[in-house]
Amino acid sequence: MSDALLRALSTVQDPELHRDLVSLGMIERAELRGDVAQVKVNLTTPACPLKGQIEREVRAAVLAVAGVRELELVFGAMVRPPAQPPLPGVKHVVLVGSGKGGVGKSSVAVNIAASLAADGARVGLLDADVYGPSVAHMLGQGSAKITANTDRKMQPIEAHGMRFVSMANLTPAGQALVWRGPMLHSAIGQFLKDAAWGELDYLIVDLPPGTGDVQLSLTQTIQVTGAVIVTTPQDVALIDAARAIDMFRKASVPVLGVVENMSYFVAPDTGHTYDLFGRGGSRKLGEQFPLLGEVPLEIGVREDADAGRPAVLAHPQSAAALALRGVARRLAGQISVRTLADLPEQLPVV
Numbered sequence: 001m002s003d004a005l006l007r008a009l010s011t012v013q014d015p016e017l018h019r020d021l022v023s024l025g026m027i028e029r030a031e032l033r034g035d036v037a038q039v040k041v042n043l044t045t046p047a048c049p050l051k052g053q054i055e056r057e058v059r060a061a062v063l064a065v066a067g068v069r070e071l072e073l074v075f076g077a078m079v080r081p082p083a084q085p086p087l088p089g090v091k092h093v094v095l096v097g098s099g100k101g102g103v104g105k106s107s108v109a110v111n112i113a114a115s116l117a118a119d120g121a122r123v124g125l126l127d128a129d130v131y132g133p134s135v136a137h138m139l140g141q142g143s144a145k146i147t148a149n150t151d152r153k154m155q156p157i158e159a160h161g162m163r164f165v166s167m168a169n170l171t172p173a174g175q176a177l178v179w180r181g182p183m184l185h186s187a188i189g190q191f192l193k194d195a196a197w198g199e200l201d202y203l204i205v206d207l208p209p210g211t212g213d214v215q216l217s218l219t220q221t222i223q224v225t226g227a228v229i230v231t232t233p234q235d236v237a238l239i240d241a242a243r244a245i246d247m248f249r250k251a252s253v254p255v256l257g258v259v260e261n262m263s264y265f266v267a268p269d270t271g272h273t274y275d276l277f278g279r280g281g282s283r284k285l286g287e288q289f290p291l292l293g294e295v296p297l298e299i300g301v302r303e304d305a306d307a308g309r310p311a312v313l314a315h316p317q318s319a320a321a322l323a324l325r326g327v328a329r330r331l332a333g334q335i336s337v338r339t340l341a342d343l344p345e346q347l348p349v350v
């Protein structure tokens, strides 16, 4: 490594982590070949929301070093696990919850997972909404069946770049589940621990709506990185979202951010924007939670879900898909912030 380049790179801060790239262990290579600098930066997540800014600042710093005429810059990514990973091979478990049903929690969970996977992360999705599992349908895998692998573990189903497990793929279609708390507790534990998740950067968990047994069970079974709250902007939804936030607080689960879904509607024929439920209402939940994004109500989101393809993949340029991509990247950023805040001053190079 070139000392001059490292000195220059140590003046560049990660904009979210407020620490320099060198002490964060993000510089894998910094070499001078003649007057060409070759630098490799490992971001803390492949879904880094501020990659463009980091790239600009690295360029400016390196090209200001005496004798450097050109920069060959490559990016990699390495998601850092917390001091205590939640499950072997799984770095982060993130819960997606809502105070009330029908606000689009599963849609948001599926699109966050698909978006992180599209950015290059290794992603799992656990459908813990055992009473109303809709993830399998939204991923076009409603009739797939979960099988056991040679170690007698549940083999997650692969779709759209992620692995997922859903009760819908274990029970015959159309049958209701009539389980009580202790059975649910053991089912969730099995989904987490007896599924062959393999190596994952993020395991996204779609919770049932509300504040019941499954939510508690999950927070007691493993150390989760945090929770995302999905809400719509009207007061009745926000009251329930506040209750969900309170539940996570009592269970010592950090709230990583809030997603305002069905935030507004743009009429496709006139282009007029309607704030059907009062856009921006989720700010009433408090300033302490980052707003991860405002996702418009869009017919395509529902159509894509029913066609079994996440909107972020099916119609990546739609306003809803772009908002959902932003949600996933901001969430990944928040996870890095949480994790690195708890790690030592000088991190090893990854």
Ligand SMILES: Nc1ncnc2c1ncn2[C@@H]1O[C@H](COP(=O)(O)OP(=O)(O)OP(=O)(O)O)[C@@H](O)[C@H]1O
Pocket: 098, 100, 101, 102, 103, 104, 105, 106, 107, 108, 129, 132, 134, 208, 209, 261, 262, 295, 296, 297, 298, 299, 300, 301, 302, 303, 305, 306, 320
């Ligand atoms: N932004 C959106 N625009 C249009 N339709 C949406 C949007 N978000 C969700 N939907 C649709 O609303 C319906 C409910 O969404 P979803 O199942 O994701 O909600 P949920 O909160 O998980 O529900 P439940 O709590 O009952 O499981 C679905 O048909 C979904 O396709």
